[in-house]
Amino acid sequence: MTTIKLDLTGLKCPLPVLKTRKALTALRGGDRLEVHCTDPMSLIDIPVLIRQTGDQVDSATRSEAAIVFVITKAATADRADD
Incomplete structure (x- = not known):
């Protein structure tokens, strides 16, 4: 499992969701x-x-400095366990 950090601070709608x-x-x-x-x-x-993609928001935290989402990518159908 890999964790990728994406810094979208300063960007306005719709760029954060598109990126x-x-x-x-x-x-x-x-x-x-x-x-x-x-x-x-x-x-x-x-x-x-995330509801549209079927992935999962593990956490969403808001501070004065930023909003941080931790999202887990859903397993694809061909990789799912039988």
Whole structure:
């Protein structure tokens, strides 16, 4: 399992969600993506994206400095255990 950190601080909607989607396509099932952003809309947009992709938000934390999402990429059908 790999964890990739994605720094999207300073970017405004829709860039955080678009860049998160692109980063998720490069991951394998079980890999994690740690997304750091500052756009308040990402609190809505990124969870909606994750519901659409079938991946999982493990945590979403907000501080004065940033919003941090930890996302686990779902296993693909051909890699799932039987």
